[in-house]
Amino acid sequence: MSAAIIFVILLVLMLTGMPISISLGLTVLTFLFTMTQVPIESVALKLFTGIEKFEIMAIPFFILAGNFLTHGGVARRMINFATAMVGHWYGGLGLGGVMACALFAAVSGSSPATVVAIGAILLPAMVKQGFPQKFGAGIITTSGALGILIPPSIVMVMYSVSTNTSVGALFMAGVIPGLLLALFLGFTTWYRARKFDYPRQPKASWAERLRAFKESAWGLFLIVVVMGGIYTGIFTPTEAAAMSAVYAFFVAVFVYKDLRMSDVPKVLLNSANMSAMLLYIITNAVLFSFLLTHENIPQAMADFMIGSGVGVIGFLIMANILMLIAGNFMEPSSIVLILAPILFPIAIKLGIDPVHFGIIMVVNMEVGMCHPPVGLNLYVASGITKMGITELTVAVWPWLMSMLVFLVLVTYVPAISLALPRALGMM
Secondary structure: OHHHHHHHHHHHHHHOOOOHHHHHHHHHHHHHHHHOOOOHHHHHHHHHHHOOOHHHHHHHHHHHHHHHHHHOOHHHHHHHHHHHHHOOOOOHHHHHHHHHHHHHHHHHOOHHHHHHHHHHHHHHHHHHOOOOHHHHHHHHHHHHHHHHOOOOOHHHHHHHHHHOOOHHHHHHHOHHHHHHHHHHHHHHHHHHHHHHOOOOOOOOOHHHHHHHHHHHHHHHHHHHHHHHHHHHOOOOHHHHHHHHHHHHHHHHHHHOOOOOHHHHHHHHHHHHHHHHHHHHHHHHHHHHHHHHHHOOHHHHHHHHHHHOOOOHHHHHHHHHHHHHHHOOOOOHHHHHHHHHHHHHHHHHHOOOOHHHHHHHHHHHHHHHOOOOOOOHHHHHHHHHHOOOHHHHHHHHHHHHHHHHHHHHHHHHOOHHHHHHHHHOOOO
């Protein structure tokens, strides 16, 4: 009964158009103060202790690093390197876009940042070379979603905070699925380009490829700094985030010199605004999780599902459908922070690995970012392309279908997610 009341209150508040973060907070306060005897002091205490986690510090640092890289010319050099490597195949510039998104995802941790950084440069070049705008928009919108699967990933940090799962293990678990999804998206791009005979670039010589690699090497080395540092144990994921922010600042301002010192305060302010917004959502989601636990809702749901004979396969089907539906109305941060405390205890009781379940959630978030009505990547791509949301939705469907096939694969083949962290002894 209490579960129904909580979700009705939350749904009503969300339907009024109120931001999700405020809806969560008001739902908790309304229920606690009208239907329970929980003292107000415990709510205040939970607000502070809930975000008193070392891992949360990684979020503002990864956001800052992504902003420095977006404004610092790193994306342009990565595109040049990617197109030098694969530009001579069918859909050359498009394939280069998928590869550049994968590379930029490995240094930014953010999906919208990847769409902006790569799309703003690549889309005009594709149109100029004779590609239909819809083709380029479909590639960038979906490939940009790699930003939250290929580590480092802000969404993975949020999942870690919600479920106390190792961030390092999650990062390593995202590597193989991220590369595999990039291959899926690349194959879809190549197949459609071959089918419609879209332009190809002249094959770059090895000297040109080497030159493009040298120009992008400073940006690419950040992948080594973050992943290498975590793997070797030199620093934790949170310390890796701080290192990436300092390194990105150094590269953007002093190496590539595409960012002036006078622009740095603006980048810092933008990063602070975005971080404050995410931390506010996290704070209210922590309160929501506290309420669910206090009312014993996740435990009751887990007992009901196990008692009704729903096995692992059935639960994963239901969880995927629920997350895909949630993706129609909410952005990834909110989905993870609301659904993880509910679904995670059930997954654990059914014997599903917490790291594997985290990757399933992230892939669901990726799909949600690419379809209406609230797909973040659609809105970002719309701003770049000046195309309407409906037109963009039509443009992305071939890549979206390949993402759904990939979701089924990663859901039911745990080894895709768990092979690398197990091989590295992280779990």
